[in-house]
Amino acid sequence: MTERPDYKAFPDQRGHFGQFGGRFVSETLMAALDELETMYRRLKDDPQFQADFDYDLAHYVGRPSPLYLAERWSRELGGARVWLKREDLNHTGAHKVNNTIGQALLAKHMGKKRVIAETGAGQHGVASATVAARLGLECHVFMGEEDIRRQRLNVYRMKLLGANVVPVTSGSRTLKDAMNEAMRDWVTNVDDTFYIIGTVAGPHPYPMLVRDFQAVIGREAREQCLKQAGKLPDALVACVGGGSNAIGLFHPFLNDDGVAMYGVEAAGDGIDTGRHAAPLSAGRPGVLHGNRTYLMEDDNGQIIETHSVSAGLDYPGVGPEHAWLKDLGRVQYVAANDQEALAAFRELTMVEGIMPALESAHAVAHARKLAPTMDKDQNIIVNLSGRGDKDILTVAEIDGIEF
Amino acid sequence: MSRIQDCFARLGEQQRKALIPYITAGDPTLEVTVPAMHAMVEAGADVIELGVPFSDPMADGPVIQKACERALRAGTSLTRVLEMVGQFRRDNDTTPVVLMGYLNPVEIMGYARFADACVAAGVDGVLLVDLPPEECEDVAPLFRERGIDLIFLIAPTTTDARIRSIAAAASGYLYYVSVKGVTGSASLDVNEVAARVETIRNLAQLPIGVGFGIKDAQSAQAVSRVSDGVVVGSVLVSQAAEHEQHPEKIAPAMAAILADMRAAMDKP
Structure with missing residues (x-):
């Protein structure tokens, strides 16, 4: 071995x-x-x-950002306790x-x-x-x-x-x-x-x-979890476009073997429709923007257009460290589609009074699936990478509301 | 001796400088490219740089970005570009052809398969804009073994140490990018170019072609006086845009521009 x-x-x-x-x-x-x-x-x-x-980070951004136990939501999901790493509370509203x-x-x-x-x-x-x-x-x-x-x-x-x-x-x-x-x-x-x-x-x-600058997220979360939950988390969940909030959360935990990690890509209309932004789930390695990584590309090596309700995940590539962690099997990369993300956006807003960015809502959507499969004494940390204020017009448009 | 070495050796004996046109293959149609290559040779081109279109041409200005879009819409792919070279070679066995483009299409085809296809088609050199020498150690032998020249860029920002290592990895010729910027952008400063080419000459043995910012016969002449070759791109490619609706006019228009440059460069 x-x-x-x-x-x-x-x-x-x-x-x-x-x-x-x-x-x-x-x-x-x-x-x-x-x-x-x-x-x-x-x-x-x-x-x-x-x-x-x-x-x-302390005086301008307002760090450390809280690790918040979403008690009501956890109860409704009926499984693991879900904690939110509140990057949405940072100055400017995201990680x-x-x-x-x-x-x-x-x-x-x-x-x-x-x-x-x-x-x-x-x-x-x-x-x-x-x-x-x-x-x-x-x-x-x-x-x-x-x-x-x-x-x-x-x-x-x-x-x-x-x-x-x-x-x-x-x-x-x-x-x-x-x-x-x-x-x-x-x-x-x-x-x-x-x-x-x-x-x-x-x-x-x-x-x-x-990554080094964003790793403050994971360093804080690790310390906070040990203190507040009394042990390391069982799973981490973060959305992945380019992947900076995810690697920021994951990196300080990578050598903690017991911590499972899930990177959630944008499945757009669905992976099987081809209209998505999930290179790790459905792409292959290539070179774009200065690095070799998984890409959304055609058989001739041309980059193809991506689709996601969330502008921040609408990218055909992904950070190379994620590509590597995928191939090593250290992180599981999954996907949530537009509908799932929108449902998660509404649910977290209604149940916890916290409106996630549509990007972060992809992570929330996966946590919804994951938590019920886990035990009540287990802990999940979801990176709430940004707040949803900027997405209100997008959601209103979907609801057919004009201002 | 490779076609590229042969070409520069012959030009050296004649005390002439290389005229190196760049066009994007398949722009605006697949059919225009091979006739345009022949017309350019007829007008005095010594080496042809044939652009392989890419969806995300990060080092190119708007003229070549749009050329890539037109070429991709017309169905151009790396395989098609290699076929064009093969077709060109049926009637021309002497003019070197260099494929210029971005790495990803090659990455997807596979390096060995691409290098084999280059040999079969009659490609003489390959210039991959986003493949610096540091990243190509593993694949460079695949090209060297097959006699394909790897051509690299040298920029105004390149340090002397890097010029040495680039020269060590390169063969055929070196391509000096005369301005900081994308293709088709600013005008170059001939005195600055002359000084830089002199520096490169002291550090490298290969012929030096200069490109970016050469727009007319006058700038081609000026640059040819201080280098071994002149690369002309955006001004030719803009002809494909201008005559998109009348593709039969493209090759003659490109040839006319090159003929003027050739005449100016050959003036004693």
């Missing part, structure tokens, strides 16, 4: 998680990525940098800000005056615009035209924060195209620009550094 790997020892020096990850970009960006990696490796062990990061705080600190250390970001649901765009406003940095957010329509409130928030929202009209006009456009901007303005990638994808070192 082979010993299990030390999950926390990855990526390797060149940014690989097994066959996944790496740095697949055009030559113009290689120097910038080398520079970023060197700076990050230096700062991540620098006590002053860590202290600055922790200070901002995204943990990462933008970290990357903005890096940008400051590197003397960059201009930041760019891609966004799908707008949460990462808002989180980027927020830290840019605070540090006085020029901020441009690339957003697909389709997402701009779906997420009007966040677009306006970004504008109020002083960011320039750049509509992306190429391809499927969603998150992947926004990322293409951000890469193009970065190649053009590489000298003075810091690219704040919003998820654990992209070329090395992004999947590593975004």
Whole structure:
């Protein structure tokens, strides 16, 4: 029997998680990525940098976020006790800000005056615009035209924060195209620009550094669970688009063998319809946006369009660490479709008075299925990665209500 | 000797510089590409870079992005592009053809299968924009063993140390990207290019082609004076857009642009 790997020892020096990850970009960006990696490796062990990061997380973001026992909902589900990691209570309303705080600190250390970001649901765009406003940095957010329509409130928030929202009209006009456009901007303005990638994808070192910044979620949850439940959780559940909230929760638990983990992808209209955003469930390995990972692609290696009610999960790729954890079998990747996510959105709102983001509602939907199969003395932590305020218009539209 | 080496050796003897057009294969139809390749050779092209369309061309500006969209709509795939090269080779056994594109279509076809198909079709070199030398150690031998040149980009941001390692991994020629940006963007600064090419020459033995920002006969001439070859892309590809409804006009329009450049470059 082979010993299990030390999950926390990855990526390797060149940014690989097994066959996944790496740095697949055009030559113009290689120097910038080398520079970023060197700076990050230096700062991540620098006590002053860590202290600055922790200070901002405590006083600006409002961390630690609570681990909340959803008692009424757990009772209704009739199985394991379900705890919610309340990333929705963070400043700006989602986990995204943990990462933008970290990357903005890096940008400051590197003397960059201009930041760019891609966004799908707008949460990462808002989180980027927020830290840019605070540090006085020029901020441009690339957003697909389709997402701009779906997420009007966040677009306006970004504008109020002083960011320039750049509509992306190429391809499927969603998150992947926004990322293409951000890469193009970065190649053009590489000298003075810091690219704040919003998820654990992209070329090395992004999947590593975004994970490290988001791992605060899992570190807190682990400590809180030991204290509040008296033991480690039996299962973790998080939604996976690019996968930053999921890896943030999972990573500190990876070497805890007894903790099961479920990453929930967006099944859109259903995996069997082909209209979904679930590369780990129904895709295959390829190279996009600077890393090798599971992708939604056709037989000719062209990336295909994804479908999900949630703009933040509407992405054809996934972070390379997730691809690796899938192949190793450490994390189970499952999917929830639009209907299941919407039902979960309504249920959690009605039963607990907590309105999840449609992205997070996918995790809630899986917890609904999982909890009844477990014993009452078992514990599940669901990452409530964001709040649902931004999705009210989408849900209202589905209900046929106009404001 | 490979067709690419042969080509640069011959040009060297004649004290001429390589004219290297890039077009996106299958743009806007599958039928236009092979006749366009022949017309470009006729007009003075020395090497042809044939673009393999990709759904997410991250290093390209709007002109080539739209070309990719048109080509994919027309049904172009990597397999089809290889067939085009095979068809071109029936009438031309000397002009080198380099396939240029993104990694994923190759990744899905499989590296060994792709390299075999390149040999069978008569492809001489491969330039994969998002495959830096660091990531291709495992697959590079598959191409080398088959005599396919791996061509790499060097950017304004590339350090001297990287130029050395890129040159060690590359064969055929080096492609110097003259501006920071995507294809078809800013205009280049000839003096800056001259200085950079000089630096690369001191660190690498291969011929150096320069691309990005070459728009007309004048810029082609200026760049040819300081390098071994001139790569021209967006200005040709924009002809496919302009004549999308009259595809028969595309090859002559591309040829006319290249003929002007050729004449300017060959002026003593």
